[in-house]
Amino acid sequence: MARIAVDAMGGDFAPRAPIAGALHALSALGPDHHIELVGQTAVIEAELDGLLREEFASVAHVRDRLTIVEAPEVVDMTDKPSAALRRKPNSSMVIGIKRVAEGQAHAFVSAGNTGAQMAASLVLLKLHTGLTRPAIGTIFPTARQPILVLDVGANVDCAPEELVQFARIGTVYAQALLDRSNPAVGLLSIGEEPEKGNLAVKEAHQRLLHAGINFLGNVEGRDLPKGVCDRGPIDVVVCDGFTGNILLKFYESIGPMLIGMVSKVAGLDAREVAGSLKELDVDEYGGAPLLGVRGVSIISHGKSSPKAIKNAIHVALRAHESGMTEQIGRRLAESMPATTGSGITT
Amino acid sequence: MARIAVDAMGGDFAPRAPIAGALHALSALGPDHHIELVGQTAVIEAELDGLLREEFASVAHVRDRLTIVEAPEVVDMTDKPSAALRRKPNSSMVIGIKRVAEGQAHAFVSAGNTGAQMAASLVLLKLHTGLTRPAIGTIFPTARQPILVLDVGANVDCAPEELVQFARIGTVYAQALLDRSNPAVGLLSIGEEPEKGNLAVKEAHQRLLHAGINFLGNVEGRDLPKGVCDRGPIDVVVCDGFTGNILLKFYESIGPMLIGMVSKVAGLDAREVAGSLKELDVDEYGGAPLLGVRGVSIISHGKSSPKAIKNAIHVALRAHESGMTEQIGRRLAESMPATTGSGITT
Structure with a gap:
């Protein structure tokens, strides 16, 4: 069972691409999996209704496994990462990553501003001990x-x-x-x-x-x-x-x-x-986890199609289920020099 | 009128590729142009005879515009550049570049060891004033x-x-x-x-x-x-x-x-x-001039075909005829800070 938060407002083709991607993913995933669409509720509902009436009419039952998480602000592609984080604390980007940081979701997927996603992931999820920077x-x-x-x-x-x-x-x-x-x-x-x-x-x-x-x-x-x-x-x-x-x-x-x-x-x-x-x-891989942070934050291309988002959700699920984040933390801890009780690093 | 020195021993397909490339080039160039094949005379003559009897029988007259310049040593692809220069002063690489340095040839073309060609070009042709390194x-x-x-x-x-x-x-x-x-x-x-x-x-x-x-x-x-x-x-x-x-x-x-x-x-x-x-x-461009040295030294790919060598010879000719080397020297001199008589750099 997993719960994936998806940035409904992020990417060049938002909100349609992330929402359609979430519906594709839910159609393919088992009934235990749940998706949270993070963003402006009214915008998401309108797009979702349209998609469920037309393209996704045959799988309208997946709506039961979708939750909308309200986030009134939107980080633009041109926003400076640190400013976005500071000035838009109620953006889909920040709220989505907070869901992971607070344990309400198992992973976050966004096709939005990569720099802002990195900055927010760093601040909210934090790096594993021993790392100075994350990697993509x-x-x-x-x-x-x-x-x-x-x-x-x-x-x-x-x-x-x-x-x-x-x-x-x-x-x-x-x-x-x-x-x-x-x-x-x-x-x-x-x-x-x-x-x-x-x-x-x-x-x-x-x-x-x-x-x-x-x-x-x-x-x-x-x-x-x-x-x-x-x-x-x-x-x-x-x-x-x-x-x-x-x-x-x-x-x-x-x-x-x-x-x-x-x-x-x-x-x-x-x-x-x-x-x-x-x-x-x-599009086959859809997204790449931001590596080194304590939580799953999947970075997708700004031009992501619904198929790319669907695949990014699969990457998120796999990263969560494999315990990749915990394994990275363990591996880094093993490789660090041991510290003695006296405080002297050997 | 130009005189191009070609390293007959350099490259994965030497001596055949450089010699065939030289014959191709001479067939296409006007009667004023001359090529020097630099390398082991006996090896070059044997290959040349074979090519002129068969593939190049119809253009055997170009032999008049070919000279062999003896160079008993060969720089291998695995030789360290500085060692090659020091230990093989009679290699086709060193002797070919010397022909340019001493004004006997207008340009040199080689598909041999790139590092050795750079080192020999630096030492023998020297850099333009104001440069610290050449560029490819x-x-x-x-x-x-x-x-x-x-x-x-x-x-x-x-x-x-x-x-x-x-x-x-x-x-x-x-x-x-x-x-x-x-x-x-x-x-x-x-x-x-x-x-x-x-x-x-x-x-x-x-x-x-x-x-x-x-x-x-x-x-x-x-x-x-x-x-x-x-x-x-x-x-x-x-x-x-x-x-x-x-x-x-x-x-x-x-x-x-x-x-x-x-x-x-x-x-x-x-x-x-x-x-x-x-x-x-x-192969369309065949070779790239080593930029920044006071003379034309054309670096070709180790895997150069006869066609690539032919085109590299054209690049050499064009570099010579356009006065590229002199123009680079002039341009660099213009961009340098003026020095006053007092020795203070402004």
């Missing part, structure tokens, strides 16, 4: 199996130790959400030799050798689309949020461009071709 | 026009001022080799706002506003495949060599992967599809 992990489709890349934007300048933390967090994620038994972690760099890379990466490489994780060594840009490097298949790729964010946006943009070009040459309909390439569909 | 610029095909991305691997940790230098160098390159009249330069970052990015990028952004170049502001990963950002078409993208190298290798790998996947779905031959997408053909 995203799934990259590859020619082989999907891989988790982190960080893709929460941290622009990363210390070596933060890259090591990402490796630990990513290992737990890949076990809990991607079913990888002993996840292989690669460090993104510009050559496979340990001495290749910028200063932070070279130092992180040395620390990762002794971090108790299944460390593959450095991986290169060319290995990501293949999902494999010379030392074997990759499950997790660790990088700073500057490189990761540029790579993610490049990937999201070049896929449609290449599909369009090839389809044109082949005289095919690009949308049909894209539809056949399910493994490249970014 | 590469052409990225886009949905619109090709764009120059630099640096893609010569510098892993870049100071803000180095990013500004890349913008200046890139501007000259785009004018001289890509025929852009007032090249628009974007700074690669994770958001278009000036405050987005890592520390070096944020500082570089401020300096670029006053650098006397056509600065577009920040561009994002998603803008590169499109060749355009919200403020207009992009000609040059500036980034540190760590990010640039990862992005370049990612691009080189994901193109074939996506073409393969789409071709499979469409029931087409991936090689035929790739052949039709001329704008995505990395």
Whole structure:
């Protein structure tokens, strides 16, 4: 049994996309699961009524497992994260995350302002002990199996130790959400030799050798689309949020461009071709948990479709049921230096 | 009239690819142009004889415009750059670059060890005044026009001022080799706002506003495949060599992967599809000048085909004829702070 809070006001296609996504999810989930739509009640009710009369008429019974949680304010995409948190305490974003922080919901899903979601999650859910920053992990489709890349934007300048933390967090994620038994972690760099890379990466490489994780060594840009490097298949790729964010946006943009070009040459309909390439569909994963906070906060793309939201709700459910957050906390605690009774850190 | 030195021993497919590439180039170039094949004379002669008897029998007259320059040693792909330079002073790499340094050849082209080529070019050709490091610029095909991305691997940790230098160098390159009249330069970052990015990028952004170049502001990963950002078409993208190298290798790998996947779905031959997408053909540009040194040294991919070498020779010729090197020197000199007679820098 799980109870997922969904930001009904967040994202470019809100409120329709998150509400339709919630209805899709409820139709597919067992009767024990419940969804809370957080936002302006009147707006949500109007949209919900329309959807239940038309597109979702055949599954109107799922309405019983939907609750509306009133939140009069809305965080805009252009709001500054810290200001949004301070000036809009009654926004769907803040109230939704509070539901998780206070134990009323098991997870929160939003396609709204990512910076605001990060800030609110940090303040309300708090970081696990030993972490200085959270990370955003995203799934990259590859020619082989999907891989988790982190960080893709929460941290622009990363210390070596933060890259090591990402490796630990990513290992737990890949076990809990991607079913990888002993996840292989690669460090993104510009050559496979340990001495290749910028200063932070070279130092992180040395620390990762002794971090108790299944460390593959450095991986290169060319290995990501293949999902494999010379030392074997990759499950997790660790990088700073500057490189990761540029790579993610490049990937999201070049896929449609290449599909369009090839389809044109082949005289095919690009949308049909894209539809056949399910493994490249970014909606398949729908959302990425903000990693490192004490609670499940799923970040979805601003352009999320109902299908993407539905899948993000599944990710939320899986993160909750697998106990991913608790496992990350345990893993980080194990890796921290023991403190003696005298207060001296050994 | 130009005289181009080609490293006959460099690259995964040497000596055949560079020699065949030179023959292709001579067949297409006017009678004033001359090529020097630098390497082990006996090896080059044997390969050349074979090619002129068979594939190039119909253009055997171009042999008159080919000279062999003996270089008994060969730099391997695995040689450390500085060691290669010190221990193999009679390698095709070192002797070829010396031909340019001493004014006997107008340009040098190699598909060999990139690190060794950079090191030898730095030592023998020397940097323009005001530069601390050279940069490697590469052409990225886009949905619109090709764009120059630099640096893609010569510098892993870049100071803000180095990013500004890349913008200046890139501007000259785009004018001289890509025929852009007032090249628009974007700074690669994770958001278009000036405050987005890592520390070096944020500082570089401020300096670029006053650098006397056509600065577009920040561009994002998603803008590169499109060749355009919200403020207009992009000609040059500036980034540190760590990010640039990862992005370049990612691009080189994901193109074939996506073409393969789409071709499979469409029931087409991936090689035929790739052949039709001329704008995505990395061989089209063949090589990139090492930017910032006082002479033309063209870096080609280790996997260069004869066609890639032929095109790299064209790039070399164009770089020489356009006076690109001299223009870069002039541009850098203009941008340097004036020094007064008293020795006080203003």
